[in-house]
Amino acid sequence: MSRRPNPPLPNRPFGLLIVEGGDERALCEAVAGSTIWSGLSCWTASGRSDLRTLAMLARLDPGFIHARSVGLVLDVEEDPREALRLAQETLAVFGHTVPVNHGVVTGQSLRLGAFLAPDGSTPGSIELLCKQAVREPKLASCVDALVQCAQPTFPTRALAAKGWLNAYLAMLPEQQRIHQAFDAVKGGFEASHAAFAPLRSFLHSL
Structure with missing residues (x-):
């Protein structure tokens, strides 16, 4: 390692x-x-x-x-x-x-x-916390609809949360990863949530 x-x-x-x-x-x-x-x-x-x-x-x-x-x-x-x-x-x-x-x-x-x-x-994982603190609730609803339609199979709940979050971040105007998503201008997560x-x-x- x-x-x-x-x-x-x-x-x-x-x-x-x-x-x-x-x-x-x-x-x-x-x-x-x-x-x-x-x-x-x-x-x-x-x-x-x-x-x-x-x-x-x-x-x-x-x-x-x-x-x-x-x-x-x-x-x-x-x-x-x-x-x-x-x-x-x-x-x-x-x-x-x-x-x-x-x-x-x-x-x-x-x-x-x-x-x-x-x-x-x-x-679960930190992604479950981040999911609650997204800045774009309308986009979050769209991701929920995507997951319901696709019905992806994840071996763990933690990985399911990671998958959801990756989908949300990928559809922001500027694609981001978690370490970039606390920039208020980019609309990822609200750190004060x-x-x-x-x-x-x-x-x-x-």
Whole structure:
């Protein structure tokens, strides 16, 4: 597995955010807002199987001594219990021993927490949150009609949500991917939408 390049941890107090992929990073940056984001250092894994290894590398980084908190963002996918297990295993690298509570950051000298998209228990991914926050509801209705007509077969609900979102983004005036879709001018997603409120609260607590 090729590893995404991640910046050295800063020589100042910061919150460390570990995400499973580039789409999660783009979503978190947009939802957090520039002020909060500037106080975070985000490391991006090459998929969920890379999360624990990335955590170990972060723990060994000389700059980690300045970390005030560690937050983990990953998708539930199809198995909430497996996602919770993975979050627990990843945060254990930093000394987390109590059960992970979705969206809650706890601790004293080093605060730790995990956000399991979309809501900690529903099978799915960040795409389910993005689907609720589209800027073009009329276009969203057209995509719903397309899906109903085509009746595509997806092996998981997470992939079904990804398929829906890709169709929506492809029909915008400027075709986009998730990491581009928070530009208000291009009409993708509304970063301030209430659907993102729990994630925003989690990021602000790091």
